Amino acid sequence: MTLDEYLKAGREAVEAALEGLVPAGDERPSTIHQAMRHSLFAGGKRIRPLLFLAAAEAIGPVNDEAVEAACSLELVHTYSLVHDDLPALDNDDLRRGRPTAHKAFGEAMAILAGDALLTRAFEVLAGLEGPPDRRIALVRELATAAGTVDGMIGGQVEDLEAEGKPVEEDRLLYIHRSKTGALIRASVRMGGLWAGPSREQLDALDEYGRRIGLAFQIVDDILDVTATSAELGKTAGKDTEQEKATFPALYGLDESRRRAREHHQAALDAAAVFGERGCRLRQIADRVVDRSN
Amino acid sequence: MTLDEYLKAGREAVEAALEGLVPAGDERPSTIHQAMRHSLFAGGKRIRPLLFLAAAEAIGPVNDEAVEAACSLELVHTYSLVHDDLPALDNDDLRRGRPTAHKAFGEAMAILAGDALLTRAFEVLAGLEGPPDRRIALVRELATAAGTVDGMIGGQVEDLEAEGKPVEEDRLLYIHRSKTGALIRASVRMGGLWAGPSREQLDALDEYGRRIGLAFQIVDDILDVTATSAELGKTAGKDTEQEKATFPALYGLDESRRRAREHHQAALDAAAVFGERGCRLRQIADRVVDRSN
Numbered sequence: 001m002t003l004d005e006y007l008k009a010g011r012e013a014v015e016a017a018l019e020g021l022v023p024a025g026d027e028r029p030s031t032i033h034q035a036m037r038h039s040l041f042a043g044g045k046r047i048r049p050l051l052f053l054a055a056a057e058a059i060g061p062v063n064d065e066a067v068e069a070a071c072s073l074e075l076v077h078t079y080s081l082v083h084d085d086l087p088a089l090d091n092d093d094l095r096r097g098r099p100t101a102h103k104a105f106g107e108a109m110a111i112l113a114g115d116a117l118l119t120r121a122f123e124v125l126a127g128l129e130g131p132p133d134r135r136i137a138l139v140r141e142l143a144t145a146a147g148t149v150d151g152m153i154g155g156q157v158e159d160l161e162a163e164g165k166p167v168e169e170d171r172l173l174y175i176h177r178s179k180t181g182a183l184i185r186a187s188v189r190m191g192g193l194w195a196g197p198s199r200e201q202l203d204a205l206d207e208y209g210r211r212i213g214l215a216f217q218i219v220d221d222i223l224d225v226t227a228t229s230a231e232l233g234k235t236a237g238k239d240t241e242q243e244k245a246t247f248p249a250l251y252g253l254d255e256s257r258r259r260a261r262e263h264h265q266a267a268l269d270a271a272a273v274f275g276e277r278g279c280r281l282r283q284i285a286d287r288v289v290d291r292s293n
Numbered sequence: 294m295t296l297d298e299y300l301k302a303g304r305e306a307v308e309a310a311l312e313g314l315v316p317a318g319d320e321r322p323s324t325i326h327q328a329m330r331h332s333l334f335a336g337g338k339r340i341r342p343l344l345f346l347a348a349a350e351a352i353g354p355v356n357d358e359a360v361e362a363a364c365s366l367e368l369v370h371t372y373s374l375v376h377d378d379l380p381a382l383d384n385d386d387l388r389r390g391r392p393t394a395h396k397a398f399g400e401a402m403a404i405l406a407g408d409a410l411l412t413r414a415f416e417v418l419a420g421l422e423g424p425p426d427r428r429i430a431l432v433r434e435l436a437t438a439a440g441t442v443d444g445m446i447g448g449q450v451e452d453l454e455a456e457g458k459p460v461e462e463d464r465l466l467y468i469h470r471s472k473t474g475a476l477i478r479a480s481v482r483m484g485g486l487w488a489g490p491s492r493e494q495l496d497a498l499d500e501y502g503r504r505i506g507l508a509f510q511i512v513d514d515i516l517d518v519t520a521t522s523a524e525l526g527k528t529a530g531k532d533t534e535q536e537k538a539t540f541p542a543l544y545g546l547d548e549s550r551r552r553a554r555e556h557h558q559a560a561l562d563a564a565a566v567f568g569e570r571g572c573r574l575r576q577i578a579d580r581v582v583d584r585s586n
Contacts, residue, residue, distance in 0.1 A: 023442055028467075029450040032441050083408060088400035107381035108453055111404065115376060115411065116441045122415045123436035132425035139432055143416035148325050149316055153409045157322040160401055174321075 003283045007050060014049045015041075017067045018074060021124055035105040035113035036120075039082050040074070042096045047288075048073035048187040051212070054281050055191025055205050058274040062195070065129055069138060069194050072121040073187050076146050079117035080183075082110055084156065090242070094235055118146070130194070137193045145186030155179025162245035172245045180220065181213030188212070188281075204273045208281060211267035216288050218260040221246040222253060223293065231293050264289045296576045300343060307342045308334075310360045311367060314417055328398040328406035329413075332375050333367070335389045340581075341366035341480040344505070347574050348484030348498050351567040355488070358422055362431060362487050365414040366480050369439050372410035373476075375403055377449065383535070387528055411439070423487070430486045438479030448472025455538035465538045473513065474506030481505070481574075493566065500563040501574060508556035509581050514539040515549055516586065524586050557582045 001009070018040060025034040049070035056062045056070075085092040085100040086107065093103050102110035125138045148154045155178030162171055188209030192202050223232060224239045225248050239246045247256040267285040271278040294302070311333060318327040342363035349355045349363075378385040378393040379400065386396050395403035418431045441447045448471030455464055481502030485495050514532065518541050522529040532539045540549040560578040564571040 027442070029441065029447050029454070031454065032446065032450045036441075079408075083404055086401075086404065088404060108379075109450070111376055111379065111381060112446050112450060114408070115372075116446045118408065118411060119436050119439045119444075119446065120441075122432055123440060126429050126433035126436060132429045136419050136425045136428050136432075139415055139429075140419035143412050143419060146412045147416060148322065148329075148409045148413075149320070151412075153325065153405050153412065154322050157325045157402070157405060161322070161324065 003280070003287065006280060006283075007287075010050045010053055011046050013067045014046045014071060014074065017064070017071050021068065021071055021075070022120065031105065031109055032112055032116055035101055035109045036116055038098075038104055039095075039101045039113065040078050040117070042098050044074065044078070044096065046074055047216075048077050048183060051184065051187040051209070051281075051284065052191035052194070054284055055188045055209075056195040057191075058205070058271070058278045058281055059192060059195035059197050059201055066191075066194055068124060069128055069130075069190070070187075072124045072138070072142060073183065073190070075117045075121035075124065076142060076152075077183060079114040079121070080146075080152055080156070082114040082117065086110060089156075089160070090238070092235065092238070094229075134194065134196070138190050141186050141190050141193060145182040150174075150178050151182045152179060155182065159244065164243045165245075167245040167250045169250060172247070172250055175245055176214055176217045176247070180217040181210065184213035184216055185209035200273065204270050207270035208267045208285075211263040211270065212285055212288055215260045215263035215267065215285070218247045218256055218263070219289055219291065221248055222256055222260070223291075225253065227292060260289050296573070296580065299573060299576075300580075303343045303346055304339050306346075306360045307339045307364060307367065310357070310364050314361065314364055314368070315413065324398065324402055325405055325409055328394055328402045329410055331391075331397055332388075332394045332406065333371050333410070335391050337367065337371070337389065339367060340509075341370050341476060344477065344480040344502070344574075344577065345484035345487070347577055348481045348502075349488040350484075351498070351564070351571045351574055352485060352488035352490050352494055359484075359487055361417060362421055362423075362483065363480075365417045365431070365435060366476065366483070368410045368414035368417065369435060369445075370476060372407040372414070373439075373445055373449070375407040375410065379403060382449075382453070383531070385528065385531070387522075427487065427489070431483050434479050434483050434486060438475040443467075443471050444475045445472060448475065452537065457536045458538075460538040460543045462543060465540070465543055468538055469507055469510045469540070473510040474503065477506035477509055478502035497563050497566045501560045501578075504556040504560035504563065505578055505581055508553045508560065508578070511540045511549055511553040511556070512582055512584065514541055515546060515553070516584075518546065520585060553582050 022036050023033045025037055027033050052070035053062055056066050082101045084090050086102055092100055101113055128135050146152045155175050158171055159175045159179055188205045192205040227236055229236045264285055268282050271281040315329050316326045318330055320326055345363035346355055349359050375394045377383050379395055385393055394406055421428050439445045448468050451464055452468050452472055481498045485498040517532045520529055557578055561575050564574040
């Protein structure tokens with residue numbers, strides 16, 4: 001199977017599982033379920049669940065339960081997009097080429113839909129079939145990665161507070177590590193934890209996840225400068241307009257590209273311990289740095 | 294120990310535990326931790342954690358870990374208040390006599406602080422010392438009670454959508470069951486689940502929690518009509534002003550009071566199975582219907 005075929009099959013499995021994890025659009029109260037679905041089924045790349053699955057596969061065979069567990073990451077990622085897009089935060093009208101949740105359903109419903117997606121993520125993990133200690137490890141990993149201390153919310157706060165101020169390296173690195181990096185790293189770690197890793201395997205996944213998370217955010221920053229809105233499916237150039245703390249703003253494009261390559265190589269090195277089983281992790285690392293959106 | 298002494302001791306234990314469960318106001322990123330603390334330490338009655346502890350005590354001895362688990366309910370309750378108060382929802386400036394989170398920290402930080410309190414609740418439960426299967430049961434119970442299907446968010450959505458429309462009985466009962474009722478019922482059930490209940494004990498706690506939740510919300514509706522803002526520590530008469538679906542609006546005050554008494558009695562009956570150990574549950578039920586704020 002080529003990487004594209006592999007990713008397509010994984011994405012389809014994730015879509016099908018997500019479909020079953022959120023109540024139907026006519027289930028009471030219907031508006032909130034429609035709002036959740038509006039944002040969840042908007043053509044996302046499903047990178048986090050795919051990383052979960054590739055990490056789990058690096059250790060052992062996966063099944064439908066792994067796909068369900070992986071979906072918890074997409075629920076959390078989508079909640080973060082819905083809240084980030086709100087007028088009080090990034091004030092974005094367009095996401096993946098469609099109206100954002102608050103544009104389509106109003107601000108109150110968008111806030112509640114985000115809350116509901118986050119809540120559902122933990123309910124999904126708690127409701128898995130696997131051993132309780134494994135499920136608890138997944139809940140803990142996800143909550144910490146989504147939280148305030150070196151987690152997604154922490155990164156979002158520092159990002160907001162950095163707007164319009166001179167970019168400081170220390171703050172930029174914190175934002176990159178936390179805002180996107182923490183959840184991507186958790187995706188990889190959770191895939192490993194689901195499969196039951198050795199200490200060495202979990203360490204390797206941790207390093208791979210950390211590096212790939214940093215590379216991902218640097219490439220995101222670069223694309224905001226170099227790509228068009230059509231390519232991105234969201235408004236390009238927003239970072240510059242909002243005076244966000246970004247890699248290109250601090251280091252310039254060339255140095256940013258060099259650092260992305262450096263993290264990419266370190267991710268490949270970390271995945272080497274899995275041999276043939278780590279093939280998809282290495283291919284995904286390549287894709288993360290080479291993508292155009 | 295009198296009930297007041299018992300509640301005071303419980304409240305102090307909860308305050309002390311909460312203090313340790315949220316990062317200090319100077320821990321990075323400091324603004325979000327200050328915002329979380331602003332709302333969390335605003336003189337709340339801590340009814341949900343106290344119900345958790347009283348339910349656990351009805352089954353067996355409690356310890357510090359029970360208090361920590363109970364705090365997860367206060368984190369979720371506080372998140373729901375922070376988001377409910379936002380301009381897009383209830384647009385409240387005052388809560389427990391103090392500026393609401395968005396008044397004190399701005400709307401973006403209030404949204405993120407609510408998100409963070411919710412996330413932290415699950416992290417706290419996952420990080421307990423007890424058996425993994427018990428912890429997973431608590432995570433699941435909390436997530437379901439806070440969710441969209443007969444849970445807190447579902448009730449909030451129906452409540453919003455009912456504003457300004459003629460009150461329908463079916464919708465009112467759904468709102469009462471879900472908006473406040475689900476989390477109160479979960480408080481009682483989670484206390485039981487923490488202690489390891491028999492089937493009969495969990496059923497009794499479930500019925501007690503359901504009834505007390507309904508009584509609580511009816512009394513809340515009544516107080517909004519009959520009490521002053523000073524007594525409530527929040528703006529009185531908001532329900533009428535916002536044309537909310539309430540018990541007094543549909544049934545009048547007398548019938549609302551009769552129904553509250555009916556649920557109160559059913560809660561006392563359910564708690565009878567615990568004999569002397571259920572004493573606090575019965576006393577708290579009395580307090581819920583007799584309170585003035």
